Amino acid sequence: MKTPALPPAAPPPERNFFADVHAVTRLVPPGRVTSYGAIAHYLGAARGARTVGYALMAANLDAATLRREEAVPAHRVVNRLGQLTGRGHFPTPTAMQERLEAEGVQVADDAVVDFEKLFWNPATELP
């Protein structure tokens, strides 16, 4: 029968997209910020910016596994406008801003000041 020969093992490339996002995020140096789209583009999923954010959220949830949420400095990742759109997912609404300020990053009106100057592009900074 034409059993739908299920592919014995056509496991889609387990592109641990999440782990990959976490890794890139960890490479973001303190005092610098990057954007979801930049990470997504660096990973090949130029249009997967949203997925990047999802991965970061999962990262915080997996913080226990990572030992510490600081392992993934998600506060250094903002949207393309430099806005702290993910602040609502931190323990406190101001945690993200405070962490950035603790690194010398000025935040005004929920947005990174001199975002373009502090912007850290993985595709450019990383080999």
Place this chain on the structure above:
DNA sequence: CCCTTGACGGGCT
């Protein structure tokens, strides 16, 4: 299996 939501981005109006 289909529909909706979500830490986004880019294009058009």
Place this chain on the structure above:
DNA sequence: GAGCCCGCCAAGG
């Protein structure tokens, strides 16, 4: 220059 709409990837109901 700001606002609106559509598109992408993944997960949950």
